[in-house]
Amino acid sequence: MGSLISQIATVTVMNIRSLPRRLWMSLAMVLASAVVVAILLAFLAMAKGFETTMSSAGSDRVAMLMREGAAAELNSVVTRDQVNLVEDLPGIASDKDGPVVSPELYVIVDGIKKSTGTEANIPLRGLDSRGMALRGNVQLTRGRSFTPGTNELIVGEGVLREFDGFDVGSEVRFGKNTWRVVGAFSTGGNVFESELWADAKVIQSHYNRGSSFQTIRVQLQKPGDLQPLQQGIDADPRLNLDVQTEKAYFTSQGKQLQYMAIFGRVISFIMALGALAGALNTMYTSVADRAREIATLRALGFSNFSAFCGTIAEALVLAIAGGLLGSAAAFLFFDGLNASTLGGSFTQVVFRFEMSPELFVQGAMLALVIGFVSGFFPAWRAARLPVIVAFRQTT
Amino acid sequence: MNDLYLIYKNMTRKPLRLFLTCFAIFIAFLIYGAVTTLKSAMDSGIDLAADNRLMVVNRINFTVPLPIAYFRKVAAMDGVKNVTHANWFGGYYQDPKKQLVVMAVDPESYLRVYPEVVVDPQQKQAWLRDRQGMLVGEKLAKLYGWKIGDKIPVSSNIFSHKDGGHTWDFVIDGIFTGNTEQYDTGYMVFHYKYFQETQTFGGDNIGWLVLTTEDPSLNEQVAKKIDETFANSAFETDTSTEKAFSKAFIEQVGNIGLIIFGVVFMAFFTILVVVGNTMALAVRERTGEIAVLKTLGFSSPRIFKMVLGESLLIALIGGLAGLGAAHLLIEGAKAAMAQFLPNLVMGGDIVAQAVGFMLLLGLVTGLLPAFNALRLNIVTAFNRGGA
Numbered sequence: 079m080g081s082l083i084s085q086i087a088t089v090t091v092m093n094i095r096s097l098p099r100r101l102w103m104s105l106a107m108v109l110a111s112a113v114v115v116a117i118l119l120a121f122l123a124m125a126k127g128f129e130t131t132m133s134s135a136g137s138d139r140v141a142m143l144m145r146e147g148a149a150a151e152l153n154s155v156v157t158r159d160q161v162n163l164v165e166d167l168p169g170i171a172s173d174k175d176g177p178v179v180s181p182e183l184y185v186i187v188d189g190i191k192k193s194t195g196t197e198a199n200i201p202l203r204g205l206d207s208r209g210m211a212l213r214g215n216v217q218l219t220r221g222r223s224f225t226p227g228t229n230e231l232i233v234g235e236g237v238l239r240e241f242d243g244f245d246v247g248s249e250v251r252f253g254k255n256t257w258r259v260v261g262a263f264s265t266g267g268n269v270f271e272s273e274l275w276a277d278a279k280v281i282q283s284h285y286n287r288g289s290s291f292q293t294i295r296v297q298l299q300k301p302g303d304l305q306p307l308q309q310g311i312d313a314d315p316r317l318n319l320d321v322q323t324e325k326a327y328f329t330s331q332g333k334q335l336q337y338m339a340i341f342g343r344v345i346s347f348i349m350a351l352g353a354l355a356g357a358l359n360t361m362y363t364s365v366a367d368r369a370r371e372i373a374t375l376r377a378l379g380f381s382n383f384s385a386f387c388g389t390i391a392e393a394l395v396l397a398i399a400g401g402l403l404g405s406a407a408a409f410l411f412f413d414g415l416n417a418s419t420l421g422g423s424f425t426q427v428v429f430r431f432e433m434s435p436e437l438f439v440q441g442a443m444l445a446l447v448i449g450f451v452s453g454f455f456p457a458w459r460a461a462r463l464p465v466i467v468a469f470r471q472t473t
Numbered sequence: 474m475n476d477l478y479l480i481y482k483n484m485t486r487k488p489l490r491l492f493l494t495c496f497a498i499f500i501a502f503l504i505y506g507a508v509t510t511l512k513s514a515m516d517s518g519i520d521l522a523a524d525n526r527l528m529v530v531n532r533i534n535f536t537v538p539l540p541i542a543y544f545r546k547v548a549a550m551d552g553v554k555n556v557t558h559a560n561w562f563g564g565y566y567q568d569p570k571k572q573l574v575v576m577a578v579d580p581e582s583y584l585r586v587y588p589e590v591v592v593d594p595q596q597k598q599a600w601l602r603d604r605q606g607m608l609v610g611e612k613l614a615k616l617y618g619w620k621i622g623d624k625i626p627v628s629s630n631i632f633s634h635k636d637g638g639h640t641w642d643f644v645i646d647g648i649f650t651g652n653t654e655q656y657d658t659g660y661m662v663f664h665y666k667y668f669q670e671t672q673t674f675g676g677d678n679i680g681w682l683v684l685t686t687e688d689p690s691l692n693e694q695v696a697k698k699i700d701e702t703f704a705n706s707a708f709e710t711d712t713s714t715e716k717a718f719s720k721a722f723i724e725q726v727g728n729i730g731l732i733i734f735g736v737v738f739m740a741f742f743t744i745l746v747v748v749g750n751t752m753a754l755a756v757r758e759r760t761g762e763i764a765v766l767k768t769l770g771f772s773s774p775r776i777f778k779m780v781l782g783e784s785l786l787i788a789l790i791g792g793l794a795g796l797g798a799a800h801l802l803i804e805g806a807k808a809a810m811a812q813f814l815p816n817l818v819m820g821g822d823i824v825a826q827a828v829g830f831m832l833l834l835g836l837v838t839g840l841l842p843a844f845n846a847l848r849l850n851i852v853t854a855f856n857r858g859g860a
Contacts, residue, residue, distance in 0.1 A: 103751070105750075106746075106747045110743070113740050116740075117740050124733075148630055148631070149569055153631045185534075196721045196724045199534060253537075254705060254706070254707070286707075345504065345508075348500060349740055352497045352500030353744065353747070355496040355497040355500070359497075362489065362490065363490075415732070417732065
């Protein structure tokens with residue numbers, strides 16, 4: 079047993095030390111495996127980043143009420159009367175100022191995207207101090223909050239990253255209204271950072287909304303428990319509202335880039351087939367190159383199995399080297415990469431590519447599969463080739 | 474023994490290697506063909522835009538409405554040939570998750586501004602007369618199996634019907650086709666008046682105006698005039714050419730598209746490098762044989778051609794097969810993707826480009842070994858070969 083292991087070790091070391099002799103072929107295999115891994119990681123990181131941005135925005139403690147049938151905040155309308163009725167519903171948490179209810183407006187304005195220099199949609203959310211308190215993780219990173227009743231707004235960190243002209247202290251014009259940016263806020267990297275916030279009353283008057291709002295957010299007494307609220311809504315025909323937790327809303331919106339992950343997997347699977355063909359070529363060449371060497375070893379008494387393992391080990395080393403290279407490249411180029419795209423509410427969602435450890439695991443697995451498959455068949459051939467034939471063959 | 478036979482023999486001496494090499498090229502061009510077609514389908518809105526068509530939207534954003542009065546005001550301006558208006562309905566048919574492109578439009582002017590929309594004159598008259606009528610694109614009608622005369626309920630995820638609920642009943646009066654195959658007929662339009670009378674809120678607002686100018690050279694002048702007329706009003710406008718508007722809209726989807734295509738092209742080229750390396754090595758292995766051919770009296774240019782021909786042939790076999798597979802794949806996916814990407818067609822330019830890359834691959838991988846073969850000194854070759 080011990081001798082078998084030492085045999086395998088000897089053959090493996092020999093193979094690897096002879097790699098420089100087949101430099102170009104070996105490099106080709108490393109490259110092939112690197113590319114496949116990098117592509118897979120790029121797509122997964124994109125989908126992952128988007129999902130994190132969306133799903134981390136939703137809270138279990140908060141229920142969202144929209145007009146029934148409205149799939150996104152943008153499409154919903156809620157009247158002042160409905161807001162008053164909602165405030166009296168059961169199941170809503172209270173603080174010293176009464177029930178924690180935040181009626182909000184959601185309009186779209188244009189901003190100039192840094193990456194393309196073209197106009198893109200940014201949501202301008204109208205809320206009040208209760209709405210900000212409701213989102214537990216709001217932090218002002220610069221400046222101060224807007225003063226109610228004035229044309230002041232605060233800007234999310236995501237908007238600052240992706241759009242021009244929203245620096246704190248500057249003035250922006252939407253239509254004929256001029257707004258002053260007085261502060262910047264962070265909400266821990268989630269989708270709210272892709273928004274501008276201002277006083278709801280001011281937006282109502284600038285956008286001819288009368289006294290209407292678009293959504294109502296309420297803090298629940300018991301996280302995730304919509305039962306009492308739902309019953310209250312069902313009982314009152316004036317409240318034609320759909321209710322769901324904020325978490326459920328954003329989770330469904332976060333699924334939007336799932337097709338990216340699927341697309342990425344399909345593409346990298348097809349690519350992997352191509353890379354596999356390249357890798358197999360490399361390994362067959364490598365085995366052909368050492369046919370005499372392997373035959374000599376076997377003539378000396380090394381077992382077929384050790385010759386087999388030696389070749390597999392060589393393929394694995396090359397593929398893993400490629401996998402590492404690919405992961406490193408993907409990490410370098412894509413991790414934290416800023417991107418933005420149209421989200422469910424027809425507005426820009428700013429997110430970052432996220433290269434999480436489990437993605438690396440997936441990349442490593444892919445590299446191992448490529449290494450194993452591309453090593454197996456040539457190794458099989460090397461181990462099976464009769465010694466006599468190998469010696470007779472001229473290279 | 475002619476040269477082609479020799480090339481064939483050389484190629485197939487290691488069938489496995491030949492297969493693997495061709496397969497890798499096949500995959501590379503399969504992906505290239507599929508992804509470029511996808512990209513061109515995404516960009517097609519820009520290419521199909523008419524030169525003299527302008528879009529007028531609210532300066533704040535195109536989702537913010539404009540007053541209907543602008544329709545008449547713009548129509549009266551110099552240089553404006555036809556103008557129409559439209560509202561986004563946010564429509565869906567039975568399943569709220571499957572959005573339909575449904576717009577409430579001013580019927581007569583809409584058909585004037587969009588000559589791409591081709592309707593049978595009889596159907597057109599029927600639609601113009603019928604306030605509840607719907608004009609449906611051929612593609613959409615096929616997708617849902619709708620026929621003329623069908624009564625269909627279409628719901629809105631934005632508006633409410635004044636009789637309660639969010640569903641409107643329509644009668645299909647006509648099915649339109651496009652004047653070219655590329656024109657996307659995956660949408661439907663109905664009377665603005667019907668919409669205005671039955672909605673509960675929204676008032677006399679329109680979503681946007683579309684107009685054609687007398688001549689494309691007037692575009693800038695007309696756009697400026699419109700925006701100046703409405704400057705400092707409660708509803709300022711932003712007028713741009715249809716082309717610029719579609720481009721901006723596509724860019725909203727964002728740099729993720731750019732990143733994806735960047736990544737895929739990088740991969741495409743890497744595979745070519747990997748494969749090219751193998752192909753070049755395969756020729757180098759045969760130094761000894763080439764020396765034998767030369768000894769036998771084969772002229773250097775003839776050998777040069779043979780070596781180059783071999784790599785070109787391999788590149789073309791793998792590449793064309795890959796392109797063909799991409800074509801089949803796209804034809805298969807066409808129906809499923811029709812809603813998002815209407816113009817999924819592999820154009821001649823894509824094929825030409827791909828063939829260009831195949832030739833390039835064949836040349837680059839074949840040229841260096843072929844040159845070496847051309848200049849090969851027989852004596853050194855035999856020494857080196859050790860055969």
